[in-house]
Amino acid sequence: MPLAELQKLITDSKALAINLEGNLLDLSALKDINPESTIGLIQPPSKEALEIYRHSTSHVLAHAVKELFPDARFAIGPATEEGFYYDIDMSHTLTPEDLLEIEKKMSQLIKKNSPFIRKTMGKGDALELFNSKGESYKVEILQEIQDAEVTVYEEDGFVDLCRGPHLPRTGMIKAFKLLSIAGAYWRGDEKNKMLQRIYGTAFFTKDELKAHLDFLEEIKKRDHRRLAKELDLFSINEDIGSGLILWHPAGATIRRTIEDFWRQEHERANYSILYTPHIARLNLWQTSGHLDFYRENMYSPMDIDNVSYELKPMNCPFHISIYKSSLKSYRQLPIRYAELGTVYRYERSGVLHGLMRVRGFTQDDAHIFCSEDQLDNEILNLLDFTLFILSTFGFSSYDIYLSTRPEKYVGSLDNWEKATEALKKAIELKGLPYKIDPGEGVFYGPKIDIKIKDSLNRSWQCSTIQVDFNLPDRFDVTYRGKDGKEHRPIMIHRALMGSLERFFGVLIEHYKGAFPLWLSPIQVIVLTISEKVSDFAKAVYANIRQSGIRVEINEENEKIGFKIREATLKKIPYQVIIGEKESLEGKITLRSRKGDNLGYMNVDELIEMLKKQINDKV
RNA sequence: GCCGAGAUAGCACAGUGGUAGUGCAGCCGAUUCGUAAUCGGCAGGUCGUGGGUUCGAAUCCCAUUCUCGGCUCCA
Structure with missing residues (x-):
């Protein structure tokens, strides 16, 4: 293309620079380049x-x-x-x-x-x-x-x-x-x-x-710390310490709902649910190796009868102890131990951030002990399970990373190869896009990380699936095989939500505080138009409460507009309005927090509808 | 941890050396009302904590705790 023509094209296209065979150049470079070369416009x-x-x-x-x-x-x-x-x-x-x-x-x-x-x-x-x-x-x-x-x-x-x-x-x-x-x-x-x-x-x-x-500005409005204050979900108190979360009734209700769901699904997926202590003797952490490679994240030991104890930064050694408390046969594998395990980790004061980065948190942790030939299947199921849990909470797009063997590692090359392949195969079988983080695996094994992006455009790591070749060796974890000999099981660590704290933070921002019905701390509120209808309203309230739905009543001497405003600001999904008409006919009028009039109905119809929605988790 | 900013009533904020304020929330009263704020009154704070300067400190100085923004993007 002749130079003059090109010049004109550039002027017309408002190009800022040019691309000459992959090199970005100033427009002024145009006069020096070979007219035969292929030029792209950067516009x-x-x-x-x-x-x-x-x-x-x-x-x-x-x-x-x-x-x-x-x-x-x-x-x-x-x-x-x-x-x-x-x-x-x-x-x-x-x-x-x-x-x-x-x-x-x-x-x-x-x-x-x-x-x-x-x-x-x-x-x-x-x-x-x-x-x-x-x-x-x-x-x-x-x-x-x-x-x-x-x-x-x-x-x-x-x-x-x-x-x-x-x-x-x-x-x-x-x-x-x-x-x-x-x-x-x-x-x-x-x-x-x-x-x-x-x-x-x-x-x-x-x-x-x-x-x-x-x-x-919108991001600021969505900030989970701000919404938590408005909705009275959690707080952090100076006298208690930074990075330590106080769950208020409303936040605790949501957490309990999440935990109940988690337990139910884990039992369904053949996990055994455990409880373990919050402290353990220093020796345990020596055996596990955490004292060597995790010390900077651990708190100083405490002295109990001249023995040093340490606040737990991880749950793994406890689960291993339970595994080892009796002889295991290959017939019992895979063994899946799960715990909502509260751990404490030192984080530098400057990086603490609301619920997103804290010093004490509860992991939805689990450890799976399986044989080599069970690995592929376990990982595939695990990935399925993870995506099911995440999607139930309304997260449907993720960044998935597969981290491979770093320079410093333990375990055999053969095992690393097998495990990495198993992880890779699982992601590919699910047809999910992913990136490989070469050399970013933990020294003890390869892993899959699943990140959710929050509204502040920060990526938060929630789910992680890690294969571990280290701890089974360190703790001499074994099972008795078909051949009567001792074998080393493969151990998988995994957390689906990561920590309940961070996951809750992401949820708050994701929903802007307007949680879906099944998670809402208050699911319905009964609002009276005047004190004349109090008796009927109380009966409606009691009726809904009996059915196990989280309901409140506001029969204060206020105008209905004011009550609706208050309920809407609290982001209560459903508002039941009761005036004289309702009281006389024994029915209710339903309104959504978005302002939609959802009709005139019997209380039984309302309860049935709510129950279905809660059950479906929509 | 480091650099910077900040901490005043339950919440949001004003007050920069001279009697601690406003709005919302709370409590009391009036009003009995139909889909996002009815009106009036009352109460509420050792100004994050500790020390100092000053006749006098929310205000100035020092320390400390906590919170916030940031500490990967490579001329």
């Missing part, structure tokens, strides 16, 4: 275009900061999935007000519409340039670059080390916003200096930016 709204756009915005950010705070030195400033950031080292500590000033300065620089000018220079020259500017972080980066030549970008006199590509001009930035300031270690390593990070985002249009900011 909005593609991901690549947005990345370039945001990256350029981060350069403008750096420029603005430099103008306002001349002693600022710059580290890295990349585009991210949600926007961009720049890490900066400077004497002034940034405040939210500074962000407004910086935004203003950025707008001025954008208004100037300066071109981004790409320059190639020898590494030595670049080192000299950034050294003279005192840009020690850029110098450090440069020193690690192997190439003899590097590129820098200049815009209105501000020079930054950068591979590019960039927008042709700053004026093309139409919508951006600085969002927050945070600390971040240089190169993410806590041994390094902490820099100030400015987060921002940018979009091609103001409308898109607004939509994104609205989305962030």
Whole structure:
């Protein structure tokens, strides 16, 4: 294609950059390339275009900061999935007000519409340039670059080390916003200096930016910590300690409902349900190896009659002890032990987050002891079981990861191979998409992790299925085979919801506090229009309560509109309204929390309908 | 843990050296009402905790606990 024609196409298409055989280049590179070569256009709204756009915005950010705070030195400033950031080292500590000033300065620089000018220079020259500017972080980066030549970008006199590509001009930035300031270690390593990070985002249009900011607002409204306060679900108390959860009546009701469901399904799936203690002698953790490889997550031991005891960070050794309490025959396998086991793990104070990351939590843990030839089938069933449980709670899309053998490992290569194959086969048989995390398995065996994405777009690991070649050896776990000899069983650890705390947190955000009927702490509320109908309303209430449905009554001296508002804010799924008409005819009027009028009916009809819905878990 | 911000009534927040405030929730009273807020009154706080500066501290300083944002994205 002739150059001129291409130029026109680029102008028409609003392309920001070009793709030359897989290399992204500035539009200005066009004049130097072979007209015969195949060129792709990078244009909005593609991901690549947005990345370039945001990256350029981060350069403008750096420029603005430099103008306002001349002693600022710059580290890295990349585009991210949600926007961009720049890490900066400077004497002034940034405040939210500074962000407004910086935004203003950025707008001025954008208004100037300066071109981004790409320059190639020898590494030595670049080192000299950034050294003279005192840009020690850029110098450090440069020193690690192997190439003899590097590129820098200049815009209105501000020079930054950068591979590019960039927008042709700053004026093309139409919508951006600085969002927050945070600390971040240089190169993410806590041994390094902490820099100030400015987060921002940018979009091609103001409308898109607004939509994104609205989305962030919606995310805040969905925050499980906020909803938990509004709905009185749980709390964390300073006097009790951080990362320790107090389950309030409403939250506890939901938890109990989840637990009941869990128990029922596990019994149906041939698990034996156990209870084990919360502490154990230090020796146990020595045998299990946790003291060697898990110590930093364990609390200090406590002394009981001169013997050290440790709060349990895991349930596995207890289950193994139960297994070993009697001789096991191959006829008994597979043995499936399950427990809602409460464990305590040390988490650094800065990473604690509501229910999502806590220090004491209850795992829906289980350990399966099986023979080699049972492994495939066990894993397949397990995956089925996991997906069934997750989908019952309304989660239908997951990120599945298969983690394979790391460099440091125990167990035979042969066993690793078999187990990894079994995991892989199970996922593929179910036709599920998955990614392989090479070398990310635990040292004791390969695993499948299933992650649920929450509304804050964080991935939370819930389910995990791990094969373990370590503990059976360490604890000398055996079974008597058909041949009368001792054999080593294969052990599978698994948790479906992960922890009840985190799972509950994800559920709250998933449903925005409006739980499905079967989980709702209050399933129905009876509302009276006037005190004249109290007697009938009480009878209706008692009738529903007798049927085992979680019902409340509000016969206060308030207007019906007020009562409906209150019930709706509590996100109670069904509201039974009783006025004179109902009282006289012995019927009820039903309303949903969404505001739908669900009709006029007998109490028996209502109970039957609710029971069916609760049973179906819809 | 580290950087930064914060902690005031049950909840949401205002108050920046001189008598602790507003709204909602709560309690009492009036109203007896038909699908998201009826009206009036009352009560509620040693301002996270400990120490200091000051005639005087919610406010300034130090310590401490807890909470929040972030600490993977590689010129």
